[in-house]
Amino acid sequence: MRKKVIKIYLIFIFCIQFLKLLHSQDINREICITVDDLPYITKYFKDIKTGQYITDRLLTAFRKYGVTALGSVNSGKLITNGNPDSEKINILNKWLDSEMTLANHTYAHKNYNRLFFSEFKNDITDGEMYLKDILKGKNKELKYFRHPHLYRGETKEKADSLQSFLDSLGYIIAPVSIDNSDYIFSWAYEKALSLNNDSLAKRIGTDYISYMGEVLDYYESQSINLLGYNIKHTLLTHANLLNANFIEELLAMYISKGYKFISIEEALEDRSYTELKDEFYKKSGISWLHRWAYTMGKRGDFFKGEPEVPVYISEFIK
Numbered sequence: 001m002r003k004k005v006i007k008i009y010l011i012f013i014f015c016i017q018f019l020k021l022l023h024s025q026d027i028n029r030e031i032c033i034t035v036d037d038l039p040y041i042t043k044y045f046k047d048i049k050t051g052q053y054i055t056d057r058l059l060t061a062f063r064k065y066g067v068t069a070l071g072s073v074n075s076g077k078l079i080t081n082g083n084p085d086s087e088k089i090n091i092l093n094k095w096l097d098s099e100m101t102l103a104n105h106t107y108a109h110k111n112y113n114r115l116f117f118s119e120f121k122n123d124i125t126d127g128e129m130y131l132k133d134i135l136k137g138k139n140k141e142l143k144y145f146r147h148p149h150l151y152r153g154e155t156k157e158k159a160d161s162l163q164s165f166l167d168s169l170g171y172i173i174a175p176v177s178i179d180n181s182d183y184i185f186s187w188a189y190e191k192a193l194s195l196n197n198d199s200l201a202k203r204i205g206t207d208y209i210s211y212m213g214e215v216l217d218y219y220e221s222q223s224i225n226l227l228g229y230n231i232k233h234t235l236l237t238h239a240n241l242l243n244a245n246f247i248e249e250l251l252a253m254y255i256s257k258g259y260k261f262i263s264i265e266e267a268l269e270d271r272s273y274t275e276l277k278d279e280f281y282k283k284s285g286i287s288w289l290h291r292w293a294y295t296m297g298k299r300g301d302f303f304k305g306e307p308e309v310p311v312y313i314s315e316f317i318k
C-alpha cells in the first residue's frame with residue numbers, strides 16, 4: 001500500500017514538472033540590448049584607451065552573439081578641449097561599422113526634472129550635433145531617442161510638451177522594459193580596480209551577472225502579470241567598464257534563460273510599446289512596464305520584489 005502511494009506521488013510530481021516545462025517553453029523570450037551614454041561612461045578610468053577598450057570588448061561580443069544593439073549617444077562627450085575629438089567620433093564609427101544602431105541621448109544628459117521644457121529642448125537638438133553627420137557618413141539616419149535618466153516629465157504638461165517636440169522632429173522613442181542598476185555595480189567595480197583589489201572586482205562582476213539574471217526573471221513575470229504575455233524586452237545597460245569585461249557572461253546568461261537577441265526595430269513590433277498609455281507623471285525614471293502598470297491603476301504590491309544592489313556594493317561606493 002505504502003509503495004503504491006509513493007508511486008502515485010512520484011507520478012504526480014513528474015506531471016507537475018512536465019507541465020511546468022511545457023509552460024516555460026510557451027513563453028516568448030526575446031530581448032533587445034541597448035547601451036547608453038556613448039561614446040563611453042566611466043568614473044575612474046576616463047582616458048581614451050579605456051574608451052576604446054570598452055568599445056572593442058562590447059562590439060566583439062555583440063558580433064560573436066549576433067546582437068544588433070542600440071547605442072545612445074551624448075554628443076557633448078565627443079568634444080575635447082572645445083573641439084570635436086576624432087578618436088571619440090571613431091568610437092561611434094566602429095559601432096556603425098559593426099551594424100549597430102545609434103540614438104540621440106541628448107547633448108549633455110541633463111535632468112529634465114530640474115529644467116523647463118524650453119531649456120531642455122535645446123539639449124535634444126544639440127544632441128544631433130555631429131551625430132547626424134556621423135550617421136550620414138555611413139548612409140544611415142538618426143531615428144531614435146532615449147530619454148536621459150528615463151525621465152519623461154514629472155507633470156502632464158511637461159511630458160506632453162516633450163513628446164510633441166520629439167514627434168515634430170520625427171523621433172521614435174527607444175523604450176526600456178528592463179531597468180536596473182548596472183551603473184552602481186560598474187562604479188563599485190571601477191573603484192575596486194582603482195584600488196588594485198582584483199578579488200573584490202571579480203566578486204562584484206560575478207554578483208552583477210546573478211543580479212541581472214534576477215532582474216530579468218522579475219521583469220519577465222511583471223510583463224506576464226500585467227500584459228498576459230512576455231513582451232519583446234528592451235534592456236538598459238551602459239557603455240561602462242563592467243559591461244565591457246562581463247558582456248560575454250551577460251549575453252550567455254540571457255541565452256541560458258532561453259532568450260534570443262533582437263534589434264530595436266524588431267522589439268518595437270510589440271504592440272504594447274505603441275498601444276499602451278503612459279500617464280506616470282512623477283520624477284522617477286522607471287521601466288515602461290511600470291509606467292503602464294501605474295497608468296492601469298496598479299499600486300503597492302504589484303511593484304514589489306525588484307532585485308536590489310547588494311549592501312556591500314552600495315556601502316563601498318559611499
Ligand SMILES: [Zn+2]
Binds near residue numbers: 036105109147148
Ligand atoms: Zn544615460
